[in-house]
Amino acid sequence: MSHLSVVLDLPPAQWHRSARHDPPLALPDFLSHVLVFLNAHIANNAENSLAVFGAFPGTSPLLYSSADPVPARLPIDSNSYPSFVHLDHAVARRVTAVLDSLGTDRAPEPSALVGAITKALCYVNRLAISPSSAAPAEHVLPDPRLLILSVSPDLATSYIPIMNSVFSAQKLKVTIDVCQVFGPDTVFLQQAAHLTGGSYIHLERRDALLQYLIMAFLPPPPIRKVLAVPTQDKVDFRAACFCHKNIVDIGFVCSVCLSIFCQPVPVCSTCRTKFPIKTLQRLNQSRPLLPSTPRSTSPKSSPGTPAGARTAPTNGANLARSISTPNELPHSSNIGSRNSNGRSHSMGGSVTNPGPSEAPR
Amino acid sequence: MPPRRELVISAADSDSDISFPDDDYDASRDKGKSKGKGRAEKKKVDKGKGKAKDSQAYTWEASYTRSWETVQEDEAGSLQTSVQELMARGRRKRLLAPAAAIRRTIIRHVILLLDLSSAMLDRDMRPTRFDLMLQYAREFILEWFDQNPLGQIGVVGMRAGLGERIGDLSGESGNPQEVLSYIKERHKLEPTGEPSLQNAIEMAKASMSHLPTHSSREIIIIFGSLTTCDPGNIHETLETCVKNKVRISVVALAAEMKICRELSDKTGGQFGVAMNEGHFKDLLFELVPPPAQRALTRTMGAPSASLSADLMMMGFPTRLPEASAPTLCVCHAELKSQGFLCPRCLAKVCDVPTDCHVCGLMIVSSPHLARSYHHLFPVKPYDAVPNLEDIPQPSDACHGCAKLFPMTTSIPIGEGVSVVGRYRCPDCRHDFCSDCDVFVHEVIHCCPGCGK
Ligand SMILES: [Zn+2]
Ligand SMILES: [Zn+2]
Ligand SMILES: [Zn+2]
Ligand SMILES: [Zn+2]
Ligand SMILES: [Zn+2]
Ligand SMILES: [Zn+2]
Numbered sequence: 179m180s181h182l183s184v185v186l187d188l189p190p191a192q193w194h195r196s197a198r199h200d201p202p203l204a205l206p207d208f209l210s211h212v213l214v215f216l217n218a219h220i221a222n223n224a225e226n227s228l229a230v231f232g233a234f235p236g237t238s239p240l241l242y243s244s245a246d247p248v249p250a251r252l253p254i255d256s257n258s259y260p261s262f263v264h265l266d267h268a269v270a271r272r273v274t275a276v277l278d279s280l281g282t283d284r285a286p287e288p289s290a291l292v293g294a295i296t297k298a299l300c301y302v303n304r305l306a307i308s309p310s311s312a313a314p315a316e317h318v319l320p321d322p323r324l325l326i327l328s329v330s331p332d333l334a335t336s337y338i339p340i341m342n343s344v345f346s347a348q349k350l351k352v353t354i355d356v357c358q359v360f361g362p363d364t365v366f367l368q369q370a371a372h373l374t375g376g377s378y379i380h381l382e383r384r385d386a387l388l389q390y391l392i393m394a395f396l397p398p399p400p401i402r403k404v405l406a407v408p409t410q411d412k413v414d415f416r417a418a419c420f421c422h423k424n425i426v427d428i429g430f431v432c433s434v435c436l437s438i439f440c441q442p443v444p445v446c447s448t449c450r451t452k453f454p455i456k457t458l459q460r461l462n463q464s465r466p467l468l469p470s471t472p473r474s475t476s477p478k479s480s481p482g483t484p485a486g487a488r489t490a491p492t493n494g495a496n497l498a499r500s501i502s503t504p505n506e507l508p509h510s511s512n513i514g515s516r517n518s519n520g521r522s523h524s525m526g527g528s529v530t531n532p533g534p535s536e537a538p539r
Numbered sequence: 540m541p542p543r544r545e546l547v548i549s550a551a552d553s554d555s556d557i558s559f560p561d562d563d564y565d566a567s568r569d570k571g572k573s574k575g576k577g578r579a580e581k582k583k584v585d586k587g588k589g590k591a592k593d594s595q596a597y598t599w600e601a602s603y604t605r606s607w608e609t610v611q612e613d614e615a616g617s618l619q620t621s622v623q624e625l626m627a628r629g630r631r632k633r634l635l636a637p638a639a640a641i642r643r644t645i646i647r648h649v650i651l652l653l654d655l656s657s658a659m660l661d662r663d664m665r666p667t668r669f670d671l672m673l674q675y676a677r678e679f680i681l682e683w684f685d686q687n688p689l690g691q692i693g694v695v696g697m698r699a700g701l702g703e704r705i706g707d708l709s710g711e712s713g714n715p716q717e718v719l720s721y722i723k724e725r726h727k728l729e730p731t732g733e734p735s736l737q738n739a740i741e742m743a744k745a746s747m748s749h750l751p752t753h754s755s756r757e758i759i760i761i762f763g764s765l766t767t768c769d770p771g772n773i774h775e776t777l778e779t780c781v782k783n784k785v786r787i788s789v790v791a792l793a794a795e796m797k798i799c800r801e802l803s804d805k806t807g808g809q810f811g812v813a814m815n816e817g818h819f820k821d822l823l824f825e826l827v828p829p830p831a832q833r834a835l836t837r838t839m840g841a842p843s844a845s846l847s848a849d850l851m852m853m854g855f856p857t858r859l860p861e862a863s864a865p866t867l868c869v870c871h872a873e874l875k876s877q878g879f880l881c882p883r884c885l886a887k888v889c890d891v892p893t894d895c896h897v898c899g900l901m902i903v904s905s906p907h908l909a910r911s912y913h914h915l916f917p918v919k920p921y922d923a924v925p926n927l928e929d930i931p932q933p934s935d936a937c938h939g940c941a942k943l944f945p946m947t948t949s950i951p952i953g954e955g956v957s958v959v960g961r962y963r964c965p966d967c968r969h970d971f972c973s974d975c976d977v978f979v980h981e982v983i984h985c986c987p988g989c990g991k
Contacts, residue, residue: 229941238990240941296979296987300939303978338916339985341909346983372858373906413858415879417905426855427882428900433646433849435915436689436908442850448915451848461852 179225180321180398181305183298186212186241187233187328187359189289190277196329196360196384203360203384212327213269215391217262220244222396229301230269231294233330234276235286238293242268243301289330292339298324299343302350321398322352323376328367329360334423337366344370353399357381357390365414365425372413375399379408420448430461647690647829648708648750649683649757650743651676653722655698656734658764658793664816668763668792669730673722675820676761682827684715688907689892694721695743699732700768702742734762736798737769737776744776744785756785757808759826762799763792773798780806786830790822829911853908854882854900856891869896879904913984921962921976923955933961939975939987964988 188205197204219226230242248264255263302322324347347354347370355376356367363380371378377394381387394407416427419440429438432446432453442461445452653676659669680692693708705728706721722728740758747756758780767773780787780802788808789799795812803810809826813819856879865874869886870893878887879902886897891904926948927933936943948958962976963969967988971979979986 238987243941290990292985293987293990296983296985296990297939297941299983300937300975300978300987301941303982304940304942304974307974336990338909338912339990341906342913342984344906345910346978349982369906411860411862413860415855415858415904415906417855417908428852428854431851431853431908433851436646436911437915438853438905438908439850446848446850453848453850457850461850464852 179223179227180323181227181229181302182219183229183231183301183322183324184212184216185231185233185291185294185298185324185326185328186273187289187291187294187326187330188273188277189233189235189286189330190280191286192289192329192360199360201383201385203387208327208359208387209270209273211388211391213266214388215396216265216269217259218392218396220261220265221259227305228265229298231298232273232276233289233291233294235280235289237276238290238297239272239276240297240301241272288333291326291328291330291333292336292343295324295326295340295343299346299350299352302352306350321400322350323355323398324352325355325357325395326367326370327357327359328364329358330364331361332364332366332418332425334418334425337418337423340366340370344373347374355395357387357395359384359387363414365416368413369415377402377407647687647755647757648693648747649690649759650693650695650708650746651680652739652743652758652760652762653694653696653705653728654734654761654763654792655696655703655728655730656732656764657730658734659730661763661793664792664813664819669728670725671816671819672761672763672792673725673728675823676722677719678820679823679827680715680718682824684718686827686910687829688910689903692718693743693746694718695739695746696728697734697736697739698730700735700738702735702739704742704746707746733766733768734764735769736760736762736767736802737771737773740773740776740780740787740802744780744783747785755830756783757830758785758787759823760787760789760799760802761792761823762789762796765793765796767796767798774801777802777805788826790819790826792819829914851901854895854902855905856880856882856888856902858904859887916984918980918984918986919965920980921964921971923957924959924961924963924970925957927959934970937972937975938969939971939979942972942974944970944972 190205193205193208196202196208216228216230219228226244228242228244229240232239232241242265246268248260302324305322344354352374353376354367354370354374356364356371356378358364358367358378358380360381368378370376376399379390379394381390383390397405397407416425417429417438418424419426419429420437421439421441421443424440426438426440429440430442431438432449432451434451435446435449437446437448439446442458443453444455444458653672655669659667659672661668664671683690683692691708694705696703696705706718739760743758744756750756785806786808787802787806789803789810791799791810791812793812795810800810802808807830809822811822811825813822859876859878859880861877863876865876866878866887867873868875868878868889870888870890873889875889878889879891880887881895881898881900881902883900884895884898886895888896888902891902892907894901924930934944945960949960951958957973960972961970962973964971964986967986969988971987975987
């Protein structure tokens with residue numbers, strides 16, 4: 179038996195984009211792929227448990243839990259397995275209900291992925307605690323897993339909560355699998371999968387979603403060692419700065435509290451520590467050499483940056499990129515024909531901005 | 540309650556287990572053994588952490604355990620009430636914590652000072668004090684690196700009147716395996732002779748003398764002897780430690796020695812006398828989470844000028860997959876597939892954290908930093924919901940784990956425990972069950988309702 183928690187990322191705006199993108203994958207098609215996969219998980223073993231959470235803008239309800247009582251009046255169909263019908267109905271009904279309640283005039287809020295992930299972990303924690311109050315200790319939940327089907331780009335404000343969730347997943351021995359169904363790679367979820375020993379897949383052939391789900395995410399982690407499940411290629415260990423929530427690869431870190439800043443600051447905004455003037459001067463001098471600066475040439479560049487610091491580095495950056503070519507090796511680990519470009523081109527600096535950054539390369 | 544316990548309690552520390560009542564806390568060793576049963580109960584409470592292994596720590600003296608003093612059954616013969624009582628204590632402890640972020644020393648340098656004198660051969664702790672110390676030291680090192688990934692540990696022994704360097708502050712890589720290898724070979728550490736606190740502390744101090752001023756220096760002493768044989772005046776050594784801001788913590792295995800107490804009191808460290816095996820481990824593991832600087836400033840009487848802070852430039856690398864074609868690393872010049880690319884010069888290094896061998900940038904993986912962020916942004920404590928009358932539409936299930944709330948009201952247990960089993964987030968106003976309350980505040984450090 180094994181437990182699977184699934185987080186479905188369901189922001190309507192992003193799904194609308196996905197439906198018009200080529201190849202198109204609309205929300206109803208996505209749900210039907212996912213439901214087949216979930217049915218397969220239930221069918222695998224009668225003791226398998228399942229919980230499905232939805233991440234909508236501003237809300238993250240539980241859509242289905244195998245601990246729910248089966249409702250009395252389900253549409254009777256002699257040709258179908260009641261558990262399947264119950265699951266399909268519960269998910270479809272609740273997704274529709276939430277989407278209807280969202281309304282259209284609301285300012286587009288990012289989807290509550292963090293809420294859904296933390297709830298999924300609370301749910302696993304509940305399963306891990308409850309049987310042992312009766313049974314003797316040492317009850318370990320076998321292979322709990324968390325599958326995140328994400329369509330949202332990284333939300334830099336959720337960096338710390340996502341990392342906290344990752345560390346608690348490690349404590350609970352939960353494997354986090356991530357399938358980025360639409361949109362650019364997400365740095366944070368990549369790290370989450372890497373740190374918990376799960377798989378991260380960026381979907382290229384979106385019409386083949388079900389195939390990916392069944393082949394890569396249905397088998398529990400011990401079995402995957404035997405199968406040739408696609409593993410992650412590069413893991414991008416970048417972090418979000420605390421000051422502007424930019425994603426940075428070179429940061430300035432307070433030695434007291436380890437807060438990350440994208441530029442040298444005189445005072446740590448988290449712990450109010452003042453830094454020596456000398457350090458600031460030294461760091462400001464070394465700054466224009468950083469190749470990271472042009473990488474964040476987003477329209478929304480950090481407002482406080484000194485003007486001089488942004489102009490110089492173009493040459494250094496080009497140099498760095500040409501050096502990088504021998505290291506940008508093809509990855510044999512990908513399904514499909516993934517473009518083997520390095521991360522440096524995949525994402526314009528502002529990741530909160532979903533629009534243009536995921537254009538085909 | 541003797542005052543020594545107060546230094547230990549860092550109220551903001553959300554990592555530590557639910558703490559134990561200190562009512563019968565007494566240096567007399569026999570009395571303390573009644574805690575055995577209580578500790579087993581504690582294990583039950585935080586089972587989520589999966590550390591049930593040491594629940595037998597007290598078995599050899601089980602017959603002397605006066606368990607009825609710590610655990611009481613309720614009228615129904617259940618232990619549930621006692622367990623809830625313990626959880627309530629944990630909750631109250633959180634409520635006492637300051638809401639604002641406190642400063643913690645996060646890049647730590649610790650010298651573990653092991654007593655290797657003949658007193659360590661005493662069998663009052665099974666199998667011997669020495670073997671138990673080695674075993675706990677190993678567990679301590681693993682746990683310590685888990686919570687202080689950017690820190691370093693060195694090991695110094697004291698035996699035959701000398702301080703003996705066993706292992707230097709572990710290289711650049713913050714790697715527990717290297718430190719564990721220092722104390723792997725038991726026969727090289729065989730206890731003998733008298734200990735010398737002064738010699739050992741001087742040696743420990745010397746091995747940290749190269750550190751930059753903003754880094755923290757700590758000495759953790761495990762001391763089993765009741766004497767120290769010093770060449771000079773140990774109070775002078777103590778003075779220099781205070782001046783150099785070396786924090787000394789002592790876990791004594793025999794009894795309280797005045798000098799040990801002074802060492803830790805004057806330097807802002809912690810002091811404890813282990814009463815039995817489990818208590819020894821507890822005392823040692825209380826030194827795992829990064830110390831709050833508040834504790835230091837309180838004892839020193841000076842406002843937070845304790846460590847000079849600095850801003851450090853760090854690079855967050857890209858990790859190459861195992862399947863990539865092998866290339867030479869810059870650190871060992873070996874052909875390897877795996878590795879990390881320096882974000883500034885794109886050189887490939889084998890392991891992080893390290894300084895880039897080409898451009899000198901400090902390369903760390905950002906999760907290493909992120910591990911300590913929950914100390915900076917703790918989740919606000921949830922309020923125990925006193926009754927359902929003021930709530931217009933009570934939710935029927937926990938907002939975290941979706942467990943249904945009990946329909947009935949339980950017997951009032953004490954302050955901080957909700958009779959309706961609901962705990963409410965002051966920000967998002969959602970209700971959580973008591974399990975989720977504990978889990979959110981002690982493990983996940985993020986409210987599922989607020990999402991931040
Ligand atoms: Zn910033
Ligand atoms: Zn700071
Ligand atoms: Zn190397
Ligand atoms: Zn470099
Ligand atoms: Zn709950
Ligand atoms: Zn909340």
